[in-house]
Amino acid sequence: MNASEVTPISNALTIDVEDYFQVSAFAHQISRDTWDSLPCRIEANVGNILDLLAESGVHATFFTLGWIAERYPALIRRIVEEGHELASHGYDHYRATEQPYGAFLADIRLAKAVLEDLAQEPVKGYRAPSFSVGPANEWAFDCIAEAGYRYSSSLYPIRHDHYGAPDAPRFAHEVRPGLVEVPVATVRVMSANWPAGGGGYFRLLPYNVSRWSLRRVNDVDRQPAMFYFHPWELDPAQPRIPGISFKTRFRHYLNLGRTTPRLRRLLADFRWDRVDRIFLTGSAV
Numbered sequence: 470m471n472a473s474e475v476t477p478i479s480n481a482l483t484i485d486v487e488d489y490f491q492v493s494a495f496a497h498q499i500s501r502d503t504w505d506s507l508p509c510r511i512e513a514n515v516g517n518i519l520d521l522l523a524e525s526g527v528h529a530t531f532f533t534l535g536w537i538a539e540r541y542p543a544l545i546r547r548i549v550e551e552g553h554e555l556a557s558h559g560y561d562h563y564r565a566t567e568q569p570y571g572a573f574l575a576d577i578r579l580a581k582a583v584l585e586d587l588a589q590e591p592v593k594g595y596r597a598p599s600f601s602v603g604p605a606n607e608w609a610f611d612c613i614a615e616a617g618y619r620y621s622s623s624l625y626p627i628r629h630d631h632y633g634a635p636d637a638p639r640f641a642h643e644v645r646p647g648l649v650e651v652p653v654a655t656v657r658v659m660s661a662n663w664p665a666g667g668g669g670y671f672r673l674l675p676y677n678v679s680r681w682s683l684r685r686v687n688d689v690d691r692q693p694a695m696f697y698f699h700p701w702e703l704d705p706a707q708p709r710i711p712g713i714s715f716k717t718r719f720r721h722y723l724n725l726g727r728t729t730p731r732l733r734r735l736l737a738d739f740r741w742d743r744v745d746r747i748f749l750t751g752s753a754v
């Protein structure tokens with residue numbers, strides 16, 4: 470296949486709308502009580518992403534924290550007005566593994582209500598913070614279905630020290646009646662799953678690795694890929710968090726200045742759309 474040829478499968482482009490101080494890897498350094506006192510960069514960063522998507526004519530899905538939505542209603546309305554899908558990332562970024570059943574259910578219900586109030590339309594999708602659903606807490610899918618979501622994107626079927634469900638199915642599958650799970654894209658090489666759907670890997674590895682992996686999902690597996698990134702990954706000027714380990718520093722800050730040009734290439738090299746239009750087809754979206 471010619472390198473410049475656009476593959477005909479539409480892939481899901483997703484953004485986890487949380488600020489640089491809300492990432493799980495900083496949870497020990499930054500308590501939730503201090504979030505309101507930290508300089509917020511989400512408005513500018515999501516604004517840049519929306520400009521980039523408008524330039525490319527791409528629509529995406531924004532998995533948004535209720536905490537952010539309450540503080541930046543104009544930003545949420547802009548996401549919806551520009552034709553993107555608003556979806557839920559929970560209220561304030563507790564991992565599903567950190568909460569018992571009742572608290573988790575309350576969190577994802579609250580986030581859905583806050584987002585729907587602003588969007589004035591149903592919120593169909595949910596993504597657990599840090600892909601924190603796996604074999605040990607599959608009850609989370611009961612909650613996600615009970616809260617009224619239609620799809621989840623909470624599994625990353627790889628081995629990773631903070632998350633991952635390496636034995637989970639790699640592609641969209643029904644996990645509860647009426648609830649589809651759409652795992653982040655992986656590529657199967659040497660009997661193992663390797664990350665293909667973004668996160669730190671998109672910044673750490675050369676762009677061509679991401680492109681090769683996503684092409685393989687489209688051309689060999691013949692499946693749409695689920696790809697994700699965070700607004701802070703496009704922001705080299707974000708405040709540095711003191712007291713973090715070398716590994717966390719490396720993962721969080723490496724190649725931040727390269728994300729925007731890489732995303733431009735990614736948007737041009739593949740076809741992209743909102744999650745609901747790709748994975749909820751055949752039913753009323």
Ligand SMILES: [Zn+2]
Pocket residue numbers: 485487492558562597598599
């Ligand atoms: Zn997150």
